[in-house]
Amino acid sequence: MEFFSFTDPNVRMVTLGSMLLGASAALVGCFTFLRQRALVGDAIAHAVLPGVCIAFLVSGDKNPWVLLIGAVIAGWVSLIAMDFITNRSKLKTDTAIGAVLSVFFGFGILLLTAIQHSGAANQAGLDKFLFGKAASMNQQDIITFSSVACFLLLLIFAFFKAFKLVSFDPDFARVIGLPVRVLEFLLSTITVLAVATGIQAVGVVLMAALLITPAAAARFWTERIQVMMLLATFFGIASGFFGSYVSYVAPSMPTGPWIVMLLSAIALISILLAPRRGLLARTRLQRNNARKMRTENILKTFYALGESTTNWQQGFTTLALQEKRAFQPAKLKRGISHLRRKGLIERNKEGLFQLTPSGFTESQRVVRLHRLWELYLSERMNMAADHVHNTAEAIEHILTPEVEQALLEELGHPIQDPHQSIIPYQSKRK
Amino acid sequence: MSLTAVEIHNLTVTYDRRPVLWDIDFSLPAGHLIGVVGPNGSGKTTLLKSIMQLIPSSSGYIRLFDQPLEEVRHRISYVPQRESVDWDFPVSVRQVVRMGRYRRGNLLRRLSAQDKALADHAIEQVGMTAFADRQISQLSGGQQQRVFIARSLAQEADLYFMDEPFAGVDAASEDAILKLLSSMKEAGKTVVIVHHDLQTARSFFDWMVLLNTRLIKAGVTKEVFTSQNLQEAYGGQLTILSQVSDLVQEKDFPIREKQYRDKP
Structure with a gap:
């Protein structure tokens, strides 16, 4: 693995440069993402291609500053075009974005093909702007793009407060x-600049991924904008590093697609595994909810079985429970063993299942919440007594002690529910 | 206190080329809780936005404390409608309230300790101290509204414009906001509130502006809240006026002749 030794100064430069590009694009992308301008970022990325080509045609040279200026101008023209179409025609924003993206990109490909067939001596390598090639950056390229990237980082650091407010609530800022x-102009300009530099590594076609994906992935892990920006920067750095690695290991490959693969993997992991926002966490929450409902329903059934004789200190078979309420046998078994582990149910001398004292208290609580909610629905929402049961079946499981207290106060510690069943309180244990 | 807080002359505003406010003319005294009331689509929000110069007006001028907005910006505060921002934005309650201390002058610097203390005090005033570090999407609608009001309080202004602060608000938040409003009034502040609920408007405000694309009446609540005025405001749009509005929109016609100028 010659790459990782970093003995080659060229490898060092390119790697460092790519990481800087990735960092600045990801950081700028945070604001693009938060302002919900992801598609605009994509359009700008595609739109810089004709700018690069025209700059080359005019100067006949691949000087990075000249190409950069061409890219920035084209990016800006595309932004103005999108604004103009949205404000002056009856077309909606998405149409304007789509139109600008395809028209500019089509024009860019046209120019690129013309240049490649013109036989100009130094045109070779312009096509790397399509899908990116980190390793093809020469020293002058790297210095140019790295200084722009550093400038962007500094600008975001200085204007962080203002950018945050303008992204959150522009009316209030005004x-x-x-x-x-001015601030919005700055934000647009740094987006264009980040795109114009980032295309070295990823190319115009996939640039939006480097801009948006780090921010989108970072958002899953945190609720704080500072942490989100740090994480996104880190993802950007990682993809820059990875991109330059690929372009050395597989010189015939464009880097852009590889970077996008890495970023997609990061995004996918974030979507799946992030705490709270991730898919897995949400599934687990739902599974917990389902288990809570199931076990509470079992407790309630025990209570109901005991209620007919007002004797809750007797055991029941699972069959008796199933007769009272249609449980799925497997789920009932799992629920009972869970409740036994928690010490709410025990097996008595006859081998039957029976509520423990704490299990009885808990079953009272669930029944109380159910009946309180039924009463609330019929008294405050004027629902008929035969309509309240089903909603209460679901709601009883999510009522917190605070809500219970509020219900008790509002209903004046009632004794009976709308079906004339007794509402059980803790002290009434027999 | 007979100082004039808001003075509006001849204000006409179009939205999407359709006139939504026709020649509004009124002035409001300082030191009162003032409700702006009218049916849906009567131009209440548009009125606030034109006062804050967030949308251009076709004619007329507005003076706040007898000066143009530019001169007295630091004395004016604005609470937009809650739906106007993305509440999933990754910032905490405290961060949002501190935005009330941002100024042109301190934009590139960190906030001072005094700014931070003022923001914390504002959070306390709306009873949100326990939630100060929460991300704003993890709040109820009423709590989000209180965050917006705290940000406005942190500005330490004299004149407040609030757009529907009671919309979709739970009873606890409504109480908190009402208490706050009355203490603001006692402190001599002027609060202008867009409000959609006629039932409560009468008890909330001592002054009122009744609006339905045109001004029905502005004055002390008792005088404005007559069945005749209410009938006029809520009895539907004036047929001919809305026909003319349609024409203006359809033909993309200017609402004033080109030579027209407003004189403050």
């Missing part, structure tokens, strides 16, 4: 007298 137009 009202307190901030120069919102």
